[in-house]
Amino acid sequence: MELSVQGIVRRFGNVTALGGVDLDVAEGEFLTILGPSGSGKTTLLKTVAGFEIPDEGAVFLGGEDVTLAPPRKRDVGMVFQNYALFPHMTVARNVAFPLEMRGVRREEIRRRVEEALRLVELQGFGERLPRQLSGGQQQRVALARAVVFGPGLLLLDEPFGALDRKLREGLQLEVRRLQRRLRLTTLFITHDQEEALIMSDRIAVMDRGRIEQVGPPAEVYARPATRFVADFLGESNLLDGVLADGAVRIGGFTPVPLPGLPPGPVTLLLRPEALRLAEAAEAAPCRGRGRVIETVFLGLSVKLRVQMEDGPEMLARVPLRPSLPPPAQDGEWLAVGFAPEDVHVIPRG
Amino acid sequence: MSSPGASRRLAGRRRELALLAFATPALLLLGVVFAWPVLRLLSLSVEGGSLEHFEKAALDGLYVSVLGDSLKIAAAVTAICLVLAYPVAFWLSRAGRIGAALGLFALLLPFWTSVLVRTYAWLVLLGRNGVVNRALRDWGLIEAPLPLLHNMAGVLIGMVQVLLPYMVLPIYAALLRVDPDLSRAAEGLGAPPWRAFLRVTFPLSLTGVSAGCALVFVLSLGFFITPALLGGGRVVMISMLIEQQVREFLDWPFAAALSAVLLLVTLAIYGLIGRITRGGRLEAA
Amino acid sequence: MITRPTRRGLLRGTGGLVAAALPLPALAQGAAPPKPDRIVVNASGGAMNSIFRRSYFAEFEKLHGIRVVDTSPVDFGKLRAMVNTGNPEWTVTEIGGQDGLRAKALNLLEPIDPAIVDRSSFPEVARDSHVFISSAYSTALGYRTDAFPNGGQPKGWAQFWDVKRFPGARSLRNHPTDNLEFALLADGVPMDKLYPLDMDRAFRKLDEIRPHITVWWTTGAQPAQLLVDKEVVLASGWNGRFFELTRRNAPVATEFTEGSLKSGCFGIPRGTRQAYWGQQFLQVMTNPRLQAIYATELSYAGLNPETINYVPEEIRPMLPVAPGNLAKQFWLDVGWWTENGAKAQERWTRWMLQR
Numbered sequence: 001m002e003l004s005v006q007g008i009v010r011r012f013g014n015v016t017a018l019g020g021v022d023l024d025v026a027e028g029e030f031l032t033i034l035g036p037s038g039s040g041k042t043t044l045l046k047t048v049a050g051f052e053i054p055d056e057g058a059v060f061l062g063g064e065d066v067t068l069a070p071p072r073k074r075d076v077g078m079v080f081q082n083y084a085l086f087p088h089m090t091v092a093r094n095v096a097f098p099l100e101m102r103g104v105r106r107e108e109i110r111r112r113v114e115e116a117l118r119l120v121e122l123q124g125f126g127e128r129l130p131r132q133l134s135g136g137q138q139q140r141v142a143l144a145r146a147v148v149f150g151p152g153l154l155l156l157d158e159p160f161g162a163l164d165r166k167l168r169e170g171l172q173l174e175v176r177r178l179q180r181r182l183r184l185t186t187l188f189i190t191h192d193q194e195e196a197l198i199m200s201d202r203i204a205v206m207d208r209g210r211i212e213q214v215g216p217p218a219e220v221y222a223r224p225a226t227r228f229v230a231d232f233l234g235e236s237n238l239l240d241g242v243l244a245d246g247a248v249r250i251g252g253f254t255p256v257p258l259p260g261l262p263p264g265p266v267t268l269l270l271r272p273e274a275l276r277l278a279e280a281a282e283a284a285p286c287r288g289r290g291r292v293i294e295t296v297f298l299g300l301s302v303k304l305r306v307q308m309e310d311g312p313e314m315l316a317r318v319p320l321r322p323s324l325p326p327p328a329q330d331g332e333w334l335a336v337g338f339a340p341e342d343v344h345v346i347p348r349g
Numbered sequence: 350m351s352s353p354g355a356s357r358r359l360a361g362r363r364r365e366l367a368l369l370a371f372a373t374p375a376l377l378l379l380g381v382v383f384a385w386p387v388l389r390l391l392s393l394s395v396e397g398g399s400l401e402h403f404e405k406a407a408l409d410g411l412y413v414s415v416l417g418d419s420l421k422i423a424a425a426v427t428a429i430c431l432v433l434a435y436p437v438a439f440w441l442s443r444a445g446r447i448g449a450a451l452g453l454f455a456l457l458l459p460f461w462t463s464v465l466v467r468t469y470a471w472l473v474l475l476g477r478n479g480v481v482n483r484a485l486r487d488w489g490l491i492e493a494p495l496p497l498l499h500n501m502a503g504v505l506i507g508m509v510q511v512l513l514p515y516m517v518l519p520i521y522a523a524l525l526r527v528d529p530d531l532s533r534a535a536e537g538l539g540a541p542p543w544r545a546f547l548r549v550t551f552p553l554s555l556t557g558v559s560a561g562c563a564l565v566f567v568l569s570l571g572f573f574i575t576p577a578l579l580g581g582g583r584v585v586m587i588s589m590l591i592e593q594q595v596r597e598f599l600d601w602p603f604a605a606a607l608s609a610v611l612l613l614v615t616l617a618i619y620g621l622i623g624r625i626t627r628g629g630r631l632e633a634a
Numbered sequence: 635m636i637t638r639p640t641r642r643g644l645l646r647g648t649g650g651l652v653a654a655a656l657p658l659p660a661l662a663q664g665a666a667p668p669k670p671d672r673i674v675v676n677a678s679g680g681a682m683n684s685i686f687r688r689s690y691f692a693e694f695e696k697l698h699g700i701r702v703v704d705t706s707p708v709d710f711g712k713l714r715a716m717v718n719t720g721n722p723e724w725t726v727t728e729i730g731g732q733d734g735l736r737a738k739a740l741n742l743l744e745p746i747d748p749a750i751v752d753r754s755s756f757p758e759v760a761r762d763s764h765v766f767i768s769s770a771y772s773t774a775l776g777y778r779t780d781a782f783p784n785g786g787q788p789k790g791w792a793q794f795w796d797v798k799r800f801p802g803a804r805s806l807r808n809h810p811t812d813n814l815e816f817a818l819l820a821d822g823v824p825m826d827k828l829y830p831l832d833m834d835r836a837f838r839k840l841d842e843i844r845p846h847i848t849v850w851w852t853t854g855a856q857p858a859q860l861l862v863d864k865e866v867v868l869a870s871g872w873n874g875r876f877f878e879l880t881r882r883n884a885p886v887a888t889e890f891t892e893g894s895l896k897s898g899c900f901g902i903p904r905g906t907r908q909a910y911w912g913q914q915f916l917q918v919m920t921n922p923r924l925q926a927i928y929a930t931e932l933s934y935a936g937l938n939p940e941t942i943n944y945v946p947e948e949i950r951p952m953l954p955v956a957p958g959n960l961a962k963q964f965w966l967d968v969g970w971w972t973e974n975g976a977k978a979q980e981r982w983t984r985w986m987l988q989r
């Protein structure tokens with residue numbers, strides 16, 4: 001079922017939590033709302049779920065206006081941040097709850113609960129109480145409960161926040177597989193950009209109650225529409241300058257030729273992996289010299305902070321191979337360069 | 350002793366003892382000012398190794414029927430308190446910080462005045478020519494004054510007013526511990542608000558309900574000023590008879606026997622309440 | 635079992651030794667023992683206390699230079715416990731209700747020393763060997779003067795029982811004492827033939843009045859309040875409470891006919907350390923001038939025949955011991971009640987529970 005959010009405004013006193021949000025999620029699509037805490041993403045989710053009534057705007061589910069409909073009338077399955085499992089009910093009772101509320105017959109309930117538990121690989125856990133399960137297992141129960149009644153839309157509110165990294169990665173893939181199998185339209189909320197990149201069909205980046213950009217992960221990552229998106233999604237070097245005569249001058253580097261763009265103030269985004277160092281930089285069209293301030297080993301790569309001569313501090317990441325020595329030592333001077341094709345230009349207001 | 354397992358157990362034991370040490374002053378105080386006098390009192394009831402006082406308490410229909418009445422009154426007060434307190438506690442738990450502070454203040458305000466004063470205040474309010482009856486008459490709602498005082502109604506009103514906070518506070522505390530996301534989840538999963546409440550919020554607040562019920566019930570059984578003043582003499586509680594035996598007839602052994610019976614009945618009911626609510630809190634599959 | 639000397643035992647032992655080693659104290663020669671810095675007088679508290687402070691306490695402090703500390707409330711159980719544990723904190727205590735003789739029977743009181751406390755002019759009833767009668771009061775009939783104007787109030791309990799001639803809500807005490815007597819009087823038993831009480835007959839008579847009793851009162855303040863609030867128009871009650879209302883010009887008056895007279899008592903707890911000064915305090919309490927202060931304020935007159943002469947003339951008819959009133963009333967038989975109180979109470983409670 002497709003979801004359409006149109007012009008949603010929500011104020012709490014004189015704080016505007018949502019300042020006019022438009023968003024469309026296609027049938028079967030996995031859309032992630034990514035934003036820092038306080039950006040309004042939870043309020044948006046609650047509005048879609050029906051726990052908040054917006055001051056302005058409308059919510060359409062499957063083409064039907066549900067703006068004022070109570071949560072139970074919306075056909076939406078939701079997984080809460082802390083799972084919100086009913087602690088006094090067994091796992092089976094928890095999963096059966098939405099079916100009971102819909103008046104499903106008892107044998108049918110039993111069959112579907114079993115099926116849902118199998119789907120999340122928890123067959124045989126039905127008689128346990130939530131507190132007897134691990135965090136990951138609880139998470140999966142919450143998921144089973146949210147999908148058992150075949151909702152048209154699945155809402156996931158930072159469901160992996162409380163889990164350790166390894167468990168989180170496993171579950172992320174599992175949820176994604178499940179979502180694909182059930183072809184469930186899914187709205188997923190997180191502040192973890194990595195998670196957003198891994199899981200989503202599309203990402204909507206939110207800041208201060210507004211959506212800054214919507215697009216597939218690769219596009220949002222490579223071509224952020226605003227400085228905020230560039231900064232929030234992945235690591236970046238953001239360099240302010242003015243485009244004039246087809247080039248931008250930045251301290252510490254030779255001018256960056258950017259032909260065919262209108263003149264004016266711009267911000268240049270350079271991802272750390274686009275920077276070349278030492279010998280690799282010699283042939284780069286844009287070059288400068290810098291001194292290594294810090295090197296951090298990340299296993300497959302090494303991250304360096306480089307202070308450019310008469311210029312900004314740059315973040316670089318270069319792949320490591322066991323056979324090669326590390327590219328530089330702290331305090332060492334080296335050449336830093338990049339190709340203009342690797343630069344993404346963000347116009348500045 | 351020298352095995353690593355034993356020394357580890359010993360370390361654990363030591364930690365428990367350290368924790369116990371913190372509770373020791375309170376335990377000692379309870380022991381001295383509560384447990385010891387109670388035991389002394391109970392031992393009085395079997396003075397001389399005879400059970401005659403218990404025999405009298407059990408065989409004389411008077412004491413049995415008064416005890417029965419007391420239990421019924423306590424149960425009624427508990428039930429009324431529960432019905433009145435739950436919505437208040439629920440509202441308080443959802444009222445936000447300022448609302449809750451004001452609400453709790455209003456709730457606890459009566460504690461600043463003595464039970465005796467409050468009981469007299471009810472005399473003024475509920476009398477034949479009291480505030481309530483006069484208002485009802487002035488509005489033309491009644492012709493003759495309602496008998497609100499000097500009967501069971503007066504006793505129940507007075508006791509409920511005094512005991513209400515003891516019911517509200519534990520339920521409020523229990524409701525505060527119930528994650529509001531749970532009822533939200535229930536509603537999101539298809540439950541109308543009242544079903545979400547009945548299936549989720551209410552069962553999870555049962556610890557508070559049972560604590561409140563036990564507290565109010567036990568306190569009710571000990572009441573004698575309020576029933577004596579507001580009951581017009583027609584309502585007799587077992588505690589009134591015990592007080593009479595102690596103060597007026599100095600028959601301490603018999604008073605002790607009555608107290609022992611009351612204590613036993615109270616403990617039994619206390620256990621029962623606990624068992625019922627423990628059962629209710631977990632839903633069978 | 636090994637007996638170990640307790641600390642108290644040791645102290646007592648050494649005390650004895652010291653006493654034996656010293657020259658005999660002055661006590662033996664009939665003079666006063668050494669003065670303590672204070673004595674403790676336990677009484678009902680409240681208004682009574684402030685009057686005590688102005689009369690007896692002040693006089694005693696002036697005469698002997700010993701401070702009087704007052705405590706309350708009156709508690710028979712506590713008196714018994716104190717005497718039994720051997721260390722009464724009270725030098726003198728009021729004894730509530732009809733418990734004076736019981737206290738004496740249970741051996742809780744020091745005998746009163748006639749050489750110190752002079753009651754030779756008191757009536758016979760007030761010269762007990764252990765119990766000091768401080769005042770007399772009465773359970774009488776309080777009524778609203780607007781309901782029964784011009785002396786139209788019931789006079790005597792037969793009339794109280796007559797609900798046709800004297801309509802209106804009534805109140806009696808939730809207690810058998812007085813009520814059994816009132817019922818028998820209402821049933822035609824003469825005042826001097828009341829005792830021993832015929833309980834069966836009394837309860838039968840009480841059955842008649844029961845539907846007309848709106849409130850069975852428990853505390854002394856209740857009947858007065860019930861009259862003021864117009865909850866009832868007739869109520870039995872302690873005359874002092876009605877006296878107070880009359881003096882404050884409330885439409886309430888007292889009818890003494892067939893009232894039940896009782897005495898307020900004091901005693902010296904047996905074994906109290908300052909027993910001698912307790913005797914001296916009781917002697918102060920015999921003073922008619924001081925008794926009159928108390929009588930004037932609370933209507934509870936002491937039994938010194940001189941007292942009435944110190945009371946303002948307009949107050950005298952409101953005192954239960956005024957010669958005209960005394961004759962209309964009977965003295966409650968404390969002995970009968972000491973003997974039969976528990977039985978009567980049990981029957982009373984049972985009767986109250988009948989529906």
